[in-house]
Amino acid sequence: MTQALQQRRLVASYAVVLIFAALFLAPLALALTTSLKSPEEITRVLSLPCPCMCRTMAWPFPKWGAAFSIRS
């Protein structure tokens, strides 16, 4: 096996390891930054609505409607 091929494989391994290290560290970094926020800021962020939440909340409504409908 040539020296260049070995070098290339090592670089590829290093890149994969780096990507996984970033993925493993990101949630910890998030926990650290969140711990520095004030309760007011956290409450403000959590009160923001988002479209995907509305989508999820929308699907049970017809079922609830059916459950409460009066049967003749």
Next chain:
Amino acid sequence: MASVRRVFGLQRSTFAFGAFLVLPVALFLIFFVYPIGQTVYISLHEWNGVAPTMRYVGWRNYLTLASQPRFLHALANNLSWLAFMLICPTGLGLLLAALLDRGIRGERVFRIVFFLPFTIPAVAVAAIWRWVYEPSSGLLTQVMQLIGLDGYAQNWLGDPKIVTYSLMGAVLWWTTGFAFLVFFAGLRNIPEEFLEAARIEGATPWQVFWKVSFPLLWPSTIIVLGIFAIDSMRLFDVVWATTGGGPAYSSEVLATQMYDVAFGRFQMGQASAISVYLLGIAAVIIMPYISYMAGRVSDNEAE
């Protein structure tokens, strides 16, 4: 004492062994056999946990559960978790260990980074991942916006169809470190002569790994698979602290259902029946691991 020995016709050494066994056997009976027996007994009754009397109902609790979609869904979730735990954290741990074993610079730092999540308590993992999966401003949604995939953003923990997969992502992050560490230690214990001999024979790094390293990693693999199989059956804390089994029981596993039925609905009989089911399934799944480990112990003793 002498009279007791005389009555039972025991020798001094046999008697001493027996005397030493009394305490462990008593503890085993009190803390293992008795609770299991009591659980089986309660599972055959209807009881709210506080009433002075129980009503005998026979196998009704078991039959009710077997026909209950909620129980069957939790059981299916447990089996999905089993498949996931045996494949994903094990595979990723092996991959990371194999990559780091190639003598990468900063190996010590990477080792810490990969193992660090495993040291975090389950409830803290749940808190962190609730932030990651927060649908309006969570880390995952922000990253997806950053790379232009915001159209695919989901209500990760609020959508019944994907909530279990979201939880699996959190558990993958949490448990991979254990598999990584066991495999890494296993790889470091492989004698260098074996690898060197394979290289001299002209094997590629891929062949060296699959034909030499991986077969020698078999004991490590068995340990990881066995422990992950046990973990998948007793999974409770991350699910409970992240979603509480919801939404609409969609992420529920048998342990969270058992807790809800016992302490939310006070149906101790049915909760005990769930735990007996869980015990039976876990025993069937984990038995090969236990028999393998017992075989290894007897092999070591023979050597």
